[in-house]
Amino acid sequence: MRRILLALLLLAPAAFAQPASNPAQAERDLDRAFEALREATDDRGAQMAEAAIRQIWGRQATAAVGLLLNRGVRNLRANQPQDALEDFDAAITLAPTLADAWHWRAQAYAAAGDRVAAAADLRECLRLDPRHFPALISLSRLQEEAGDDRGALLSHETVLAMHPRLAGGNQRLRDLLRKAEGEAM
Numbered sequence: 003m004r005r006i007l008l009a010l011l012l013l014a015p016a017a018f019a020q021p022a023s024n025p026a027q028a029e030r031d032l033d034r035a036f037e038a039l040r041e042a043t044d045d046r047g048a049q050m051a052e053a054a055i056r057q058i059w060g061r062q063a064t065a066a067v068g069l070l071l072n073r074g075v076r077n078l079r080a081n082q083p084q085d086a087l088e089d090f091d092a093a094i095t096l097a098p099t100l101a102d103a104w105h106w107r108a109q110a111y112a113a114a115g116d117r118v119a120a121a122a123d124l125r126e127c128l129r130l131d132p133r134h135f136p137a138l139i140s141l142s143r144l145q146e147e148a149g150d151d152r153g154a155l156l157s158h159e160t161v162l163a164m165h166p167r168l169a170g171g172n173q174r175l176r177d178l179l180r181k182a183e184g185e186a187m
Contacts, residue, residue: 032058036133039165048167059102067097074106083113101131108140117144135161135168142178151181 035054042048063071074089090107097103108123121144127137142157155178162171 028058028062032133036164039167040163042167045167045169048165052165063093063097063100063102067093067100067103070096071103071106074110078106078110078113081113083110086110087114099130101127101134101137104130105134105137105140108137112140112144117148120144133164135164138164139168142174146178146181151178154178155182 032055035051035058039048039051039055042051060068070089070093074086074093077083077086077089087107087110090103090110093100093103094107104123104127108120108127111117111120111123121141124137124141124144127134128141131137138157138161142154142161145151145154145157155175158171158175158178161168162175165171
């Protein structure tokens with residue numbers, strides 16, 4: 003059944019597409035949302051700005067790609083990374099410039115234990131959208147797991163420059179600083 007649905011999606015993506023949006027307007031909206039995220043004076047404001055960013059990212063996907071991403075996320079949360087990989091592969095086939103699809107596939111690769119493929123997908127995600135802070139968070143965690151404490155620290159500092167009120171962000175920064183400084187001693 004999954005393969006039939008995938009074949010239908012690949013053969014007729016236009017039938018499932020959302021109305022075309024204005025990419026220039028979306029970029030302006032993202033710029034404003036990221037500015038609000040950086041300048042938020044409280045956690046509530048930061049949460050609202052983050053939600054706006056995620057909503058704008060979500061609107062970049064067609065309905066078919068959105069369906070595949072949602073199903074992939076469900077599979078990932080159900081601890082079925084191989085099924086999630088199929089969904090994310092199909093989403094990337096339909097929308098190869100959608101940074102969020104690359105980020106989600108990286109999550110599935112990491113869950114399947116393939117850290118090299120996860121890192122490659124995170125690099126592609128960040129090439130497509132250097133402000134994709136969830137990908138930077140994931141990259142920081144992969145770097146830490148690989149023993150690259152300085153790289154993990156640098157990635158996390160980049161996240162905090164974009165999202166200073168990230169939940170748990172300052173504690174993680176302190177932990178990474180201790181690890182990186184301990185490594186230098």
